Amino acid sequence: MRASCGNRGDGARNVPAEGILVFDRETKSVVDLGKGFSSEVPNFDAKLFFLYPKTKGWAVIGRSDKYLPAAAVKVTSVSDREITFTLKESGPLMVWSETGAPQMEGATFESLGKGLYLATIPVAKGRREISLKR
Template identity: 60%
Template sequence: MQDGVAAIALFNFTESGKALTGNINTKDYPFAGELLQPNNGPWDLPKDGLLLFDPATQSVHNLTQSFTTNVANFDAKMVFLYPKVNGWAVIGRQDKYLPAAAVTLTSVTNSQISFTLEESGPLLIWSQNGAPKMAEHSFKSLGNGLYLANIPVAIGRTQLTVTR
């Protein structure tokens, strides 16, 4: 996906009737670049590291070790890997299947991040160094540096800047 976000899908279509355990780690990230067309080879690991977002639990995990999850029999699970940049990651629209697809980063510094939302709506953002702030909206902590701003859904692109 754009801005170096990788989607990883786990499937369990075995006939065992049992849940399977899946592990995701930083070694999985480079392969995302090889799935894009044109194939420009594997992606480099981001210098600031990776953040894993699990939409099912609405949680983030610092991907310094393997992330382990269970997938029920005849079920699937999708997670997303985000590059951390200066202690930020814009997860995207909470109400979308591919949250990052609604976001395009414009600029990132230690104190602020600017980006475009294709359509306004509930926004998830991760901040390593304190609570994010926006002029017109407040953020609620979901834990582990993940924050939610309940921005009303609206059609049309919106340029946003978040500070801390």
């Protein structure tokens, strides 16, 4: 079976002006939905994909060690150069940045390709405010 999505112009959805990213949790990769997307799904099997709106060139994917990565994130402000958000608990964090690697004091970001970055942040209980710059 083959599943695919794309911008067909059927008007059924309100797509943000900047577009939408498709995040594949299995492969830890992103695709711009506006450029088309397809995936092979074996019969009687399933795949889970997440959709993230692009906002000023940012998308916070969330905790890479969680089944629902974005469930631990609440974005509080976004500009072209900076994004601020709260993590319910610290841990490994994935972020998409359209124009360059994110920067954060005390963390290094590894490029996973196509603007997706991973920061290895130790797991810790309690809320943590995060500000990323580029």
